[in-house]
Amino acid sequence: MGRILSLGFGLFLAIGVHAIATFNSLQAAESDPVLIGAQKEGELVTWAVGEIQFQTMVADRFKKKYPFIRKVNAIRMPSEKLRNRLLTEARTAKRSDVDVIGVSGFELFYLAEQGFFAPYASPETKAIPEGFKHPQGLWAAYYVNTVVTAFNTNLVAPADVPKAWEDLLHSKWRGKIAFFDEEYEWFASYLKAVGREKGLHFMRQFAKQDLQYRGGHTQMVQLLAAGEFPLLSVAWGPRVSVTKDRGAPVDWVALDPVFSNPVGMGMYKSAKNPNAAKLYLDFMLSREVQQEVWVNEAWKGSARKDVIPKDPRWKGVKVIPFDLNLAQKYEEIAKEFREVFLAGKVPSH
Incomplete structure (x- = not known):
């Protein structure tokens, strides 16, 4: 009998608490202009x-x-x-x-x-x-959208996965790296993060890697999964993760500095x-x-x-957001990007 009374009181108390919470919520709604x-x-x-x-x-x-x-x-x-x-x-x-x-x-x-x-x-x-x-x-x-370097796991051995941006300059990757031909935010943010002189030196060396210029981040991940190329230098991490989760042979690595x-x-x-x-x-x-x-x-x-x-x-990884204020120099950034990467080339779109 005592147990029944206890359960009954507990139920009554729970209902009462819920009613009070609901009443308070309604009161808040009545007084909140939004x-x-x-x-x-x-x-x-x-x-x-x-x-x-x-x-x-x-x-x-x-x-x-x-x-x-x-x-x-x-x-x-x-x-x-x-x-x-x-x-x-x-x-x-x-x-x-x-x-x-x-x-x-x-x-x-x-x-x-x-x-x-x-x-x-x-x-x-x-x-x-x-x-x-x-x-x-x-x-x-x-x-x-976190920035990662993505790779096809059927085409890139674990020991060959890049560990730094500079690893993309290795001769073994020549002609095997895909790159978006309007990667302006990453380009400008990288130069700001590492310093203009050092950054431009890297970009010019990177441009000599006979890059496969493609348009659109989503499309490039699909092509990576299909084996069109082994390495995608700048990719959106979420898109790679979703593609991997669906069973495609892709994975990613975050290279320092890591941007988003x-x-x-x-x-x-x-x-x-x-x-x-x-x-x-x-x-x-x-x-x-x-x-x-x-x-x-x-x-x-x-x-x-x-x-x-x-x-x-991703736990503990320091991520740097793209500096959107650099958009003030958009025309200058786009012009310099094209001079470094696309001089004499036809864009993919």
Whole structure:
């Protein structure tokens, strides 16, 4: 009898605690202007890079947490296409039908400079270090593409895997290395990290390796897996990891200095649903979504300090974000890159 009473009291207590928590949550919602505003808006439109299945996964979780958000229209859009669309619609004085925008690399700098982001410093950005968020709260990284050197495990013996960037200059790799013919962010960030003189010396020697110039990081990993070439000098780590996880004969190594390309998200300056946008940004940058969706499901890197990498090889690795301020010298960087690597050559696209 005592045991039954004890269980009954425990159940009563649990129900009571849940009821109090629910009541407190409702009270908070009633007093939070962002929640009140989001309830009235009820929908959200996002334009962002990143595989659509993972964007949809986040959107579904978001609607489950905030059931008053009836619709989330998540549209996958490459960075350059997104910026061009915003610029075109701005020139025609048309208000873009979007609330949240997400782009990568130098495009983040351009959109911030051109005034397309509205400032919103999400509380979640406290867990994100400098370099992976805008100093005035215009954007923060919702995932990170770490830079790796990838190789085909059927074509490269373990003893031959490069251990440093300088190893790519060995004569055995001549004609066997693939390289993206617009690798501007990596080029500029490498020169800044190691020093211009040393960096340019490496780049010029690297350019003499009879590189196989290809276009597009995703396509190059697919070609690597197919055995088109044994080594891919600059690859996105997440793409290599996903391909390896699917059974392809590929793997990666991180060469020091290790770089990463921030993929950032922020609120559009003329968002029709600004409160829903703020809730979405908080949710997207939360530890839960970063860990469970972008890291565990998508194999991406996270800028958050409290998220555990899916691949333990990343633990303790110092990663340097691309310096996006270098985008101010984009034309100069692109010109120098082409002079070093593409003089007398026809680009792949």
